[in-house]
Amino acid sequence: MTERLYYVDSYLTEFEAAVVDRADGGRRVYLERTAFYPTSGGQPHDTGRLGDSAVVDVVEEGDRIAHVLAAPVAGARLAGRVDWGRRFDHMQQHTGQHLLSAVLAQLFGFATVSVHFGAESSTLDLDTAAVGAEQIERAEFRANEVVWENRAVSVSFEAAGSATGLRKAPAREGLLRIVTIGGLDRSACGGTHVRATGEIGPILIPGSARIRTSVRVEFLCGARAVRRARADRTLLSRLALPFSAPPEALPALVAALRAERDEAAAARRELEGNLARFRAAELYQATAPDRVGVRRAVLRGSREPIDALRTLAQAFTALSRAVLIAATDSPPVLLVAASADAGVDAAAALKTVLARVGGRGGGTARLAQGSVGSPEQLEAALAALTA
Ligand SMILES: [Zn+2]
Numbered sequence: 001m002t003e004r005l006y007y008v009d010s011y012l013t014e015f016e017a018a019v020v021d022r023a024d025g026g027r028r029v030y031l032e033r034t035a036f037y038p039t040s041g042g043q044p045h046d047t048g049r050l051g052d053s054a055v056v057d058v059v060e061e062g063d064r065i066a067h068v069l070a071a072p073v074a075g076a077r078l079a080g081r082v083d084w085g086r087r088f089d090h091m092q093q094h095t096g097q098h099l100l101s102a103v104l105a106q107l108f109g110f111a112t113v114s115v116h117f118g119a120e121s122s123t124l125d126l127d128t129a130a131v132g133a134e135q136i137e138r139a140e141f142r143a144n145e146v147v148w149e150n151r152a153v154s155v156s157f158e159a160a161g162s163a164t165g166l167r168k169a170p171a172r173e174g175l176l177r178i179v180t181i182g183g184l185d186r187s188a189c190g191g192t193h194v195r196a197t198g199e200i201g202p203i204l205i206p207g208s209a210r211i212r213t214s215v216r217v218e219f220l221c222g223a224r225a226v227r228r229a230r231a232d233r234t235l236l237s238r239l240a241l242p243f244s245a246p247p248e249a250l251p252a253l254v255a256a257l258r259a260e261r262d263e264a265a266a267a268r269r270e271l272e273g274n275l276a277r278f279r280a281a282e283l284y285q286a287t288a289p290d291r292v293g294v295r296r297a298v299l300r301g302s303r304e305p306i307d308a309l310r311t312l313a314q315a316f317t318a319l320s321r322a323v324l325i326a327a328t329d330s331p332p333v334l335l336v337a338a339s340a341d342a343g344v345d346a347a348a349a350l351k352t353v354l355a356r357v358g359g360r361g362g363g364t365a366r367l368a369q370g371s372v373g374s375p376e377q378l379e380a381a382l383a384a385l386t387a
Contacts, residue, residue: 026072
């Protein structure tokens with residue numbers, strides 16, 4: 001059984017301990033006692049040094065703690081040093097989570113059902129179907145108030161049967177380690193915490209999302225909150241820069257831009273329609289009627305987008321006794337369009353040809369579109385359609 005020094009002192013970073021066991025060719029070391037926190041309770045493990053090797057993982061194996069080293073280290077006693085930056089960050093996130101969960105329970109009766117501490121941000125899942133934006137804002141503000149009230153955070157060991165006032169009923173019997181935020185919260189927890197709420201630093205809730213039957217709240221504490229707020233502000237400034245306007249003007253600017261874009265798109269559609277009608281009239285004049293009086297125009301190797309060709313085909317076949325066959329090389333796409341009085345069913349004609357040369361497509365009697373796999377298939381299809 002490894003004595004957990006972090007249970008009584010989360011601030012201890014340097015210690016010395018006897019080696020009680022080794023495994024994995026000396027890369028897995030067991031000590032009589034340790035300040036290294038193993039991955040557990042949702043909190044990630046510490047890193048640091050043991051002897052002259054890096055500690056890359058710390059694993060809880062029942063009541064023993066394994067230190068996974070980058071390289072084996074000799075010696076019956078070893079000096080350990082915990083990476084304080086990573087540990088303190090975890091202490092801030094973890095204590096911040098207790099605080100936030102307590103505030104959410106106190107203000108709205110939302111119970112925290114699970115917690116995840118991530119490398120970027122952390123989340124807690126609330127036992128509720130919905131959380132309003134106003135509730136998020138209120139909880140965030142109240143949590144920050146408790147931070148600057150700088151309340152004491154203390155650890156005590158109490159028997160499960162006699163421990164009272166816990167936010168959540170304990171999951172196990174025996175001696176509990178209880179973390180208390182003065183006048184606010186008592187929770188059974190084995191993690192590492194700061195000694196006063198002021199050390200949590202600012203608490204930021206970037207957002208929340210519904211996950212099945214609960215709501216997941218994302219939160220950041222301390223330096224993470226400051227960095228996120230800075231990143232958000234930088235992003236807003238970059239967005240506002242082209243407008244020479246302050247970020248606060250962005251919502252109105254974006255709404256105005258969208259309206260402008262929609263107007264421009266409508267105007268462009270109208271112009272494209274006009275242009276297509278002019279081009280169709282020109283093409284119609286240049287195409288001689290066949291013996292039965294139908295004008296068949298063929299457009300080959302067009303580099304126009306297929307949508308523009310469709311618009312042209314529709315304008316052309318809006319005219320009397322007209323058939324248009326158009327093709328683009330890349331990708332190999334075919335269009336068949338026919339006026340209502342041309343005596344041609346566009347979809348049927350395309351289907352017959354595609355059945356012969358391969359390819360897929362479809363449409364209506366007036367307009368059909370198909371794609372083939374190769375330039376050779378396109379040639380064969382065109383030859384069949386114009387025969
Ligand atoms: Zn905790």
